[in-house]
Amino acid sequence: METLKRNKGNYIKAALAVLAAVLIVLFILLFRQYSDLRRERLLNEQAVWLSFASRRAPLPPTEAAIIQPWMTFDYVNRVFALPRAYLQTALNVADPRYPQIPLYRYAESQHLDPWAFTDEVRNSVKIYQPTIQ
Amino acid sequence: MAYGSVIGVLLSYVLLYKYFAIFGAIFLAGIIVPIPASELLMAVGAFAGQGYMNFWLALAAGLAGNVLGDLVDFFLARRYGTAVLRKFRLDKRKFIGALEAEVRRDAPFMIFSTRIAGALGPAVNVFSGISGVSFKKFLFYDATGNLVDIGGLLLIGYAVGSYWESFSDVVGIIVAITVVAIVMFILWRISRRIIRRGSAAGDEAA
Numbered sequence: 001m002e003t004l005k006r007n008k009g010n011y012i013k014a015a016l017a018v019l020a021a022v023l024i025v026l027f028i029l030l031f032r033q034y035s036d037l038r039r040e041r042l043l044n045e046q047a048v049w050l051s052f053a054s055r056r057a058p059l060p061p062t063e064a065a066i067i068q069p070w071m072t073f074d075y076v077n078r079v080f081a082l083p084r085a086y087l088q089t090a091l092n093v094a095d096p097r098y099p100q101i102p103l104y105r106y107a108e109s110q111h112l113d114p115w116a117f118t119d120e121v122r123n124s125v126k127i128y129q130p131t132i133q
Numbered sequence: 134m135a136y137g138s139v140i141g142v143l144l145s146y147v148l149l150y151k152y153f154a155i156f157g158a159i160f161l162a163g164i165i166v167p168i169p170a171s172e173l174l175m176a177v178g179a180f181a182g183q184g185y186m187n188f189w190l191a192l193a194a195g196l197a198g199n200v201l202g203d204l205v206d207f208f209l210a211r212r213y214g215t216a217v218l219r220k221f222r223l224d225k226r227k228f229i230g231a232l233e234a235e236v237r238r239d240a241p242f243m244i245f246s247t248r249i250a251g252a253l254g255p256a257v258n259v260f261s262g263i264s265g266v267s268f269k270k271f272l273f274y275d276a277t278g279n280l281v282d283i284g285g286l287l288l289i290g291y292a293v294g295s296y297w298e299s300f301s302d303v304v305g306i307i308v309a310i311t312v313v314a315i316v317m318f319i320l321w322r323i324s325r326r327i328i329r330r331g332s333a334a335g336d337e338a339a
Contacts, residue, residue, distance in 0.1 A: 012324040019317045026313065030306045037299060059295060066295050070141040072148045078185050079295070102145035 064125040069107070069114040073099035080125050090124040140169050144176055151186060152194040159195045159283075163202020165255040170199075171286055171308055172301045178290020179297040188291060195283040196276070199248075203258045203275050210262025218263070235319060237264040241274050243319075248278025249285075250312040 058081030059066070067076055073087055077099055088098050095106055107117035146154040155177055162170040174195060181188040223229050236243050236257060244261060247253040261271050289304060290297045 012320050016317055016320055016324070019313050019320070023310065023313050023317070026306055026310045030303065030310065033303045033306060037303065063295070068141070070145040070148075072145065075148045075180075075185060079183055100149055102148070104141075105145070 061126050061128050064122040067103075067118060067122050067125065069104035069118045070102055072102050073106075076103075076121065076125065080128070081130075082125070082128060086128060087121065087124060091120060140172050140176075143168065143173055147173070147177060147180070148185075152190050155191055155194040156198040159198035160202045163199040163254070164205050171304055174283055174286035175290035175293075175297045175301055175304060178287035178292075179294050180290075181287065182291040182294050188287065192284055192287055195287070196279055199279045199283060200272070200276050203254065203279070204272070206255055206258035207262040207268075207271055207275075210259040211265075212262075214259060214263035231323060233260055233264045235323065236260040237266065239322075240266045240270055244271060244274035245278040246311075246315050248275065249282045250308060250315050252308075252312055253315065 059079050061080065064080070073093070076082065077084060077087065084099065087093065093106065095101060095109065098106075103118050103121055104114035107114040110117075143154070143158050147158070155173075158168055158173055159170055162168040177186065177191050177195070178188070180186045181191050217223075218229065240261060243257050244266075247257040258275075286304070289300065293300050
């Protein structure tokens with residue numbers, strides 16, 4: 001009985017040692033990710049504050065690279081403060097589901113490559129000039 | 134991110150159906166379906182930060198979905214858990230018995246902490262149901278743990294906005310660290326109990 005308990009204790013100690021090693025690896029990975037974010041200038045006080053302070057402001061057209069195929073036209077219109085009909089006109093979208101349709105689903109319905117179509121959306125956003133009232 | 138990936142498809146549904154999609158996805162993740170819930174919630178936080186969604190409604194939908202998903206596990210395990218263990222002869226396994234005892238002995242810590250370490254959540258839901266943890270106790274610690282987890286992820290997404298994807302790897306590693314730390318803590322407690330039992334047996338023999 002005593003031997004059984006000692007064995008069980010040893011197994012647990014071995015498992016704890018393995019987990020401690022895993023923990024060290026995870027901390028190294030975390031540090032590397034943190035360094036990457038700092039290198040990309042996404043993680044410094046100023047960047048976080050600017051992101052926090054200007055979050056509700058529309059993104060400038062220069063940020064069009066963040067547009068992804070899973071985004072809907074409605075979402076793209078909102079984050080870049082585009083008029084509802086701008087992308088519809090610029091890309092000749094005749095689908096009645098516009099703007100409540102993801103870009104990739106629209107592209108697939110038109111037999112277009114979703115990434116190529118997303119690039120078209122990005123370009124249309126980049127060249128958007130808001131009308132000055 | 135590939136548009137056809139699980140997270141890509143989920144996010145397009147979240148943009149289309151908003152709170153219903155959040156509820157549905159987090160409910161499935163709460164049961165056991167492997168859905169990247171942390172990434173999804175960070176993205177939802179970012180959408181809320183951009184004014185595309187309401188933060189509080191997103192929090193309510195996520196919380197309701199997760200708690201309901203956990204309760205499904207809990208009640209299924211309470212109703213059928215023992216019978217299933219018996220059918221597959223798992224009830225005689227010492228490891229299963231030790232886990233069951235651990236959950237029963239320290240239900241508040243086990244339930245609360247595993248909400249934050251998502252991968253362990255469904256297992257603890259099942260063991261809570263099997264080991265007879267009271268419904269009220271389970272609900273309280275499940276809801277508070279989920280509030281911290283979901284609220285925290287939404288807030289991170291809210292703070293980093295459009296850059297949420299760049300931060301999702303960091304959050305993934307932090308969640309993995311939490312999982313490993315919790316498993317280590319549980320193993321340490323079990324080993325301490327074994328040592329204590331051993332020394333008590335030694336005293337009795339003396």
